[in-house]
Amino acid sequence: MKTYLVTGAAGFIGANFLKHILKKYEGKEDIRVIVVDCLTYAGNLGTIKEELKDGRVKFEKVDIKDREEVGRIFSENNVDFVVNFAAESHVDRSIENPQIFLETNILGTQNLLENAKKAWTVGRDENGYPVYRKGVRYLQVSTDEVYGSLSKDYNEAIELVIEDEEVKKVVKGREDLKTYGKKFFTEGTPLDPRSPYSASKAGADHIVIAYGETYRLPINITRCSNNYGPYHFPEKLIPLMIKNVLEGKNLPVYGKGENVRDWLYVEDHCKGIDIVVNSGKIGEVYNIGGFNEEQNINIVKLIIDIIREELEASEEYRKVLRTDIKNISYDLITYVQDRLGHDMRYAIDPSKIARELGWYPETDFKTGIRKTVRWYLENQEWVNEVISGDYQKYYDKMYGGK
Numbered sequence: 196m197k198t199y200l201v202t203g204a205a206g207f208i209g210a211n212f213l214k215h216i217l218k219k220y221e222g223k224e225d226i227r228v229i230v231v232d233c234l235t236y237a238g239n240l241g242t243i244k245e246e247l248k249d250g251r252v253k254f255e256k257v258d259i260k261d262r263e264e265v266g267r268i269f270s271e272n273n274v275d276f277v278v279n280f281a282a283e284s285h286v287d288r289s290i291e292n293p294q295i296f297l298e299t300n301i302l303g304t305q306n307l308l309e310n311a312k313k314a315w316t317v318g319r320d321e322n323g324y325p326v327y328r329k330g331v332r333y334l335q336v337s338t339d340e341v342y343g344s345l346s347k348d349y350n351e352a353i354e355l356v357i358e359d360e361e362v363k364k365v366v367k368g369r370e371d372l373k374t375y376g377k378k379f380f381t382e383g384t385p386l387d388p389r390s391p392y393s394a395s396k397a398g399a400d401h402i403v404i405a406y407g408e409t410y411r412l413p414i415n416i417t418r419c420s421n422n423y424g425p426y427h428f429p430e431k432l433i434p435l436m437i438k439n440v441l442e443g444k445n446l447p448v449y450g451k452g453e454n455v456r457d458w459l460y461v462e463d464h465c466k467g468i469d470i471v472v473n474s475g476k477i478g479e480v481y482n483i484g485g486f487n488e489e490q491n492i493n494i495v496k497l498i499i500d501i502i503r504e505e506l507e508a509s510e511e512y513r514k515v516l517r518t519d520i521k522n523i524s525y526d527l528i529t530y531v532q533d534r535l536g537h538d539m540r541y542a543i544d545p546s547k548i549a550r551e552l553g554w555y556p557e558t559d560f561k562t563g564i565r566k567t568v569r570w571y572l573e574n575q576e577w578v579n580e581v582i583s584g585d586y587q588k589y590y591d592k593m594y595g596g597k
Contacts, residue, residue, distance in 0.1 A: 196225040196226065196227060197224070197225075197226050197227070197275045197276065197330075198226070198227045198228075198229065198272055198273055198274050198275050198276070199216065199226060199227070199228045199229065199274075199275070199276045199277075199278060200228075200229045200231060200268065200269075200272070200274045200276065200277045200278070201213060201228055201229070201230055201231070201278045201280065202231045202232065202259055202277075202278070202279045202280055202281035202307065203231075203232055203238070203279070203280030203281035203282060204228075204230040204231070204232055204243065204280065205230070205232040205234060205238035205239055205240050205242060205243060206232070206237050206238055206239075206280060206281075206284075206428075207237070207422065207426055207427050207428055207431075207461065208280055208336065208422055208461055208464060208465070209232075209280035209281075210239075210242045210243050210246075210426050211424065211425065211426060211461045211462060211464075211465050212278065212280065212465040212468060212469075213228060213230065213243055213246055213252075214243070214246060214465075215462065215465040215466065215469060216228065216469060217246055217249055217251065217252070219469065225251075226251060227251050227252075227253070227272075228251055228252045228253070229253050229255060229268060229272055229274065230243070230247075230252060230253065230254045230255065231255045231257050231259065231265075231268065231281070232254075232255075232256065232257075232281065233256060233257060233258040233259070233281075234256060235283070237284070237285075237428045239426075239428075239580075239581060240254075241577065241580055242426045242577070253272075255268055258299075258303070259279075259281045259299070259303035259304070259306060259307055260298060260299060260302055260303045260306055261306075262306055262309075262310070265306055265307060265310045266310050266313075268310075269310045269311065269313070269314035270314070274311070274314065274331070275330055275331055275332070276331070276332050276333075276334065276472055277307060277311050277332075277333045277334065278334045278336065278468065278472060279304060279307055279333070279334065279335050279336060280336050281299070281303060282299060282300050282303075282336075282395075282396065282399075283295055283296045283299045283300060283392070283395070284392065285392070285430065285431075286340075286390050286392045286393070286534065287534065288392075289390055289391035289392035289395070290390065290391060290534070290535055290536075293391035293395075296391050296392055296395040297391075297395050297398070299395075300392075300395035300396055300398065300399050301395055301398040301399050301402060304335065304399040304402055304403065305402050307333070308333060308402065308403065308406045308412065308414075311331075311333050311412065312325065312406065312410055312412055315327040315328050315331045315412075324410070324411050325410055325411065325412075327411075327412070327413060331413060332413045332414070332415065332472060332477070333403070333406075333412060333413065333414045333415075334414070334415045334416070334417065334468065334471060334472050334475075335399060335400060335403045335414065335415070335416045335417070336417055336419070336468065337396055337399070337400050337416050337417060337418045337419075338393065338396050338418055338419060339380050339418050339419065339420050339421075339457065339482070339484065339541050339543050340388065340389075340390070340392065340393035340396065340538070340541065341386045341388050341393050341396050341397040341400055341418065342380040342384045342385075342386060342387060342388075342418075342541075343386070343387030343388060343389050343393075343538065344387075344389055344538035344539050344540060344541070345376050345378055345379070345380065345539070345540040345541065345542055346376055346377075346378070346539065346540065347375050347376055347453070347455055347539050347540045348375065348376045348377050349374075349375050349376065352373035352374060352375050352488065353373060353374060353375075354372060354373060355372040355373050355374040355486060356372075357372070357486075359546060359550075361546075361549055361550045362545075362546045362549050362550065364549055364553075364555040365485060365486060365545055365546075365549045365555040365556065366485075366486055366555075367555060368559065369559050371561075372486060373488065374486075374488055374542065375455045375488055375490070375540055375542070376455075376540055376542060378542075379542045379543060379544035380418075380482060380541070380542060380543050380544060381482065381544045381546075381547070382418075382479075382480045382481065382482055382547055386400065386401075389536050389538055390536055390538075400416055400418075400480075403416055404416070407477075407478050413477045413478075414477070414478060415471050415472075415475045415476075415477065415478070415479055415480070415481065416479075416480045416481070417467065417468055417471055417480075417481050417482075417483050418480065418481070418482050418483070418543070419459055419464050419467075419482075419483045419484065419543070420456070420457035420458060420459045420483070420484035420485070420487070420541060420542075420543045421456045421457060421458050421459065421541070422458075422459055422460075422461045422464055423458055423459070423460065423461065423563065423564070423567055424460050424461035424462060424563065424566070424567050424570070425461070425567065425570045425574070426577070427461075427567075428581065429578060429581055429582060432491065432494065432495075433494065433498065433564070433567060434571060434578075436494075436495050436498045436499075437498060437502065437567075437568060437571045438571075438578065438582075439527070440498065440499060440502050440523055440527065441502070441515060441516055441517055441518070441572075442517045442518060443517065443518025443519070443522045443523075443527070444527070445527055445528075445529040446495055446499075446527045446528050446529060447529055447531045448491060448492060448495055448528055448529065448530050448531065449491070449530075449531060449532075449533045449534050449537060450530065450532075450533035450534075450537065451492070451530060452490060452491045452492025452493075452495065452528075452530065453490055453491070453492065453539075454490065454491050454537060454538070454539055454540065455488050455489065455490050455491075455539065455540040455541065455542070456488070456489065456491065456494075456540075456541050457484050457485070457486070457487055457488050457541050457542045457543050458485070458487040458489065458494075458560055458563075458564075459483065459484055459485050459487065459556060460485075460556060460557075460558035460560075460563035460566075460567075462557075462558065463485065463556035463557055463558050464483055466554065466557075467481070467483040467548060467554045467556075468483070470548075470552050470553075470554050471548070471552065474552055475552065476551070481547060481548045481551075481552070482543045482544060482545050482547060482548065483543070483545055483548060483554070484542075484543025484544070484545045484556075485545065485555075485556035485559075485560075486542075486543075486545075487556075487559075487560045488540075488542050489560070492528070494564075495528060496525060496528075497564060498564070498568065499523060499524065499525060499527070501564065501565055501568045502523060502568055502572075503520070503523045503524075505565075505568060505569065505572060506520055506523070507520070512572045515572055515575045
């Protein structure tokens with residue numbers, strides 16, 4: 196039996212990863228999952244309430260910075276894999292309060308690494324390096340933002356041509372390949388973070404690599420493009436736009452909306468992480484992305500168009516509308532002052548994970564964004580709980596404040 200320690204599994208990507216591995220291994224292979232989350236503002240146990248009923252899952256309300264508690268978890272459980280999603284992760288919040296990002300994202304990561312090293316060490320080799328229990332691995336979930344910002348070389352996107360046959364699998368079945376620039380982030384791109392958030396994630400990546408080099412700890416790092424999909428906290432771009440459209444509220448867009456992001460459906464990301472945990476080469480970094488570049492303003496317009504189409508086609512969906520359907524138009528778009536130090540363009544090259552591990556995203560953006568809109572239309576109870584803050588009471592309800 197394999198035991199996963201998954202931190203931040205009450206958050207957006209972590210929760211989707213938990214759902215993925217439980218479903219994948221159901222009835223096939225015995226696994227156990229220790230969920231560690233301190234339930235900050237974006238941690239929602241309601242998101243994983245069904246998973247918490249699964250006998251394979253144990254929840255620990257623990258801060259990854261807490262050395263004693265993290266040590267206790269390792270001592271009580273024969274952990275095979277650590278998958279670290281836990282992080283302060285909103286750029287705007289990092290601009291307002293950088294310190295908490297440094298504490299959680301760097302010091303918390305180091306605490307996990309140190310406890311994993313102690314728990315997994317079974318001896319020393321002839322050169323004094325630790326020897327670890329067979330089959331263990333630490334995976335750090337990182338972000339493309341650690342690479343900094345790419346130039347936007349074209350005001351209008353041009354066709355993206357991919358020659359490599361293995362990499363073509365990444366874009367299988369897609370006909371709308373395009374790019375706004377000449378360069379992409381690769382695993383060899385120097386880290387050049389521009390915000391307190393990305394600097395804290397880059398610092399975490401460096402300490403993970405340091406543990407791999409200095410102590411030969413079996414580590415991997417994945418760096419993903421912007422995720423979207425179910426259970427995304429409503430302060431993020433796509434769920435915020437969906438929420439505001441349904442309420443007939445203004446849609447705030449930074450600057451002129453010309454910044455470009457590379458989008459990845461969260462379920463595809465989770466499958467990529469799972470592949471790296473089980474098959475990645477120890478010590479390697481893998482970029483996970485899908486060649487899905489788009490300007491923010493075009494994302495917002497697409498969301499407006501899809502919501503209007505879905506509402507016009509479904510009487511059931513119209514029940515969640517809090518405004519007149521006639522109000523759903525581009526007129527809701529409101530341009531606001533740009534974010535401080537706003538990176539212009541992110542674009543990941545996932546060629547390495549495609550060639551070496553056979554991963555490719557199964558969900559093209561047009562399909563994924565429509566699935567996402569429908570999920571939010573069908574799960575307004577979850578959205579309302581998050582907006583009201585009631586989700587923060589879930590832990591006390593389930594565990595009696597313990």
